[in-house]
Amino acid sequence: MQFTYQSYGKLLEQLRDHGYQTADYESWRQKERCVILRHDVDNDIQKAVEMAVFEREQGVASTYFVLLTSNFYNAFSGETCEALQKIMNCGHQIGLHFDEVRYPSLAGDMEGIGKKIAEEAELLGRAAGCRVNTVSMHRPSKEILEADLQIPGVINSYGKIFFKDFKYVSDSRRRWREPVEEIVASERYERLHVLTHAFWYNRQELDLHDSVFRYVNGGNRQRYDWLEDNITDLEAIMPSGEIL
Numbered sequence: 001m002q003f004t005y006q007s008y009g010k011l012l013e014q015l016r017d018h019g020y021q022t023a024d025y026e027s028w029r030q031k032e033r034c035v036i037l038r039h040d041v042d043n044d045i046q047k048a049v050e051m052a053v054f055e056r057e058q059g060v061a062s063t064y065f066v067l068l069t070s071n072f073y074n075a076f077s078g079e080t081c082e083a084l085q086k087i088m089n090c091g092h093q094i095g096l097h098f099d100e101v102r103y104p105s106l107a108g109d110m111e112g113i114g115k116k117i118a119e120e121a122e123l124l125g126r127a128a129g130c131r132v133n134t135v136s137m138h139r140p141s142k143e144i145l146e147a148d149l150q151i152p153g154v155i156n157s158y159g160k161i162f163f164k165d166f167k168y169v170s171d172s173r174r175r176w177r178e179p180v181e182e183i184v185a186s187e188r189y190e191r192l193h194v195l196t197h198a199f200w201y202n203r204q205e206l207d208l209h210d211s212v213f214r215y216v217n218g219g220n221r222q223r224y225d226w227l228e229d230n231i232t233d234l235e236a237i238m239p240s241g242e243i244l
């Protein structure tokens with residue numbers, strides 16, 4: 001499967017053709033054959049907006065898991081809040097993407113981690129202006145994967161149920177570990193849990209190197225624009241033509 005919107009659209013069509021209804025982390029119980037679509041927003045919130053708009057055009061709703069402790073975007077900035085609003089306006093939900101590495105002193109302390117998740121979910125809800133009641137883990141440790149964490153008021157998408165009662169497939173590191181299209185076509189599973197990262201999807205296929213290259217080197221323009229909002233007459237200091 002290619003990492004293009006067209007290919008992702010085909011996957012959605014295939015899911016529909018094989019009778020999989022899209023569901024969220026609550027509504028799946030009412031559906032017989034269903035798929036939970038999930039996206040982890042690891043670094044680029046604008047790519048998530050692009051994917052959200054595409055999914056709305058395709059008539060599906062999914063959950064976008066957003067970091068509160070990222071170096072790449074700030075959930076409380078005006079730009080990100082606007083992006084989150086756009087995602088919700090497309091009919092999607094916002095969940096918390098949780099990075100346990102942010103709290104080294106809590107390593108192995110599952111009770112403490114559970115409390116942090118509840119706290120971050122509440123904060124993200126304030127930033128996004130919605131109720132945040134689901135969590136997914138960013139690069140989870142073995143401990144957190146095995147813990148089957150129960151968090152009051154927050155559904156843990158890494159809870160046993162979403163791995164035991166669902167067939168889970170993901171495109172982590174821009175690679176499907178299992179052939180997702182074959183899995184859908186086989187109709188072997190009544191419930192699917194599909195994780196994709198909007199970051200990897202483009203109109204035209206880009207390989208792993210080129211996607212990363214474009215993101216890293218495209219960052220200078222964005223930095224310049226942000227600096228322009230903060231420094232008067234930036235052009236006189238450094239002409240925009242000098243952006244590498």
Ligand SMILES: [Zn+2]
Pocket residue numbers: 040041042097137138139
């Ligand atoms: Zn992640």
